[in-house]
Amino acid sequence: MTTKERIIDEALSLFSVKGYKGTSVKNIADAVGIKDSSLYKHFKSKQQILDTIVETMQKHIEDMSNAFGLPADDNLEAAVAVYARFDEADLVQFSKKIFTFYLKDSIISRFWRMGNIEQYQNPEVYDLFRKLFLEDSITYQTKLFMEMSKANVFIEANPRVMAMYFYTPIYFLLSKYSNDVGHEAEALKILEEQVREFYRIYKC
Amino acid sequence: MTTKERIIDEALSLFSVKGYKGTSVKNIADAVGIKDSSLYKHFKSKQQILDTIVETMQKHIEDMSNAFGLPADDNLEAAVAVYARFDEADLVQFSKKIFTFYLKDSIISRFWRMGNIEQYQNPEVYDLFRKLFLEDSITYQTKLFMEMSKANVFIEANPRVMAMYFYTPIYFLLSKYSNDVGHEAEALKILEEQVREFYRIYKC
DNA sequence: GTCTATATGCGGATAGAC
């Protein structure tokens, strides 16, 4: 890890707990182990550190959507072919995978916290937070459940309503347990109950 | 409104957008229309302003739970008697009332935003936020749906799972639209669809 | 209870030696 990367990493950690305003350049420099003045050889301002974090996040999200099995729009058919064979256990596992990824991925989980803190102050941060946690998940799952209903895996129902019932418990549990480390087991138990009920309701 | 009350009111407005650290005593004094030094005749420190806001919130929440028709634990029977006659339209209206109250009540809505911003920094703020938005709603609705199932209004199902399916869409929509003023109509439309589906699933 | 003036320290940022 270069010094520049370590600055970004420590800054993200600090911003995600103390917020942008609440974190001083000296805080970041201390965490990295250099003097605050040295930091200005790598970034011309504190704001530029934040901008770089946002850019890094955008890349990370793209990489992850690919690696994560959230296929691009043009590849939905392939996804349906996979999910068409989903049974209850698979659906439970899928939901837990999403939840655990958001809660535990070292970049995403810190960005979740920073997004919450900065949402009313920093539009560039909030736009990305909104897209990732409030829009894309619902959009993707809406399409997914639409296709799965067509494929007679699930009954016919409003797919966006289904997506909301699938995703909003995950979102709520993220809020509740992002600040309650060490209780993920409890969260996963609750999530599993929700998904089993979801499957019971919508399975063909 | 006394000067002291105006200080609390303006401080809450500023904290709920800029955060505690991001708001200076001068910001608050300017909003009130006095000099920052004068403010120290009313509060001995900036921290004491925050403490007073938390106390004020606690009182406000108690008052509201009473006025709002969320009966105390010892009064659940009376609530069930009312809700036992609930039809689909009543349930839709009930959910909209909760959502709109959280989003529009001038104290609660600012506390929602402040709680989001301060959750990782300020335990006294977060404890109250957690109780109000993450715990009490679920606890109360769990009891309610348990009783409504017993009363044959709703089918037998895990009442906490039902409470989650009723409340988590409200919570998600609060997150999404607390930062998207002027689009409440859209949120209410989505909420209505969720609740109609909820009723379809669980009605006897 | 408001004001002006001020103490003291921390914030972001720059200059220049090594």
Next chain:
DNA sequence: GTCTATCCGCATATAGAC
């Protein structure tokens, strides 16, 4: 690319006049 030294503005908070 790291350091020491420094600038300057803003932060919280206090003293004391009116």
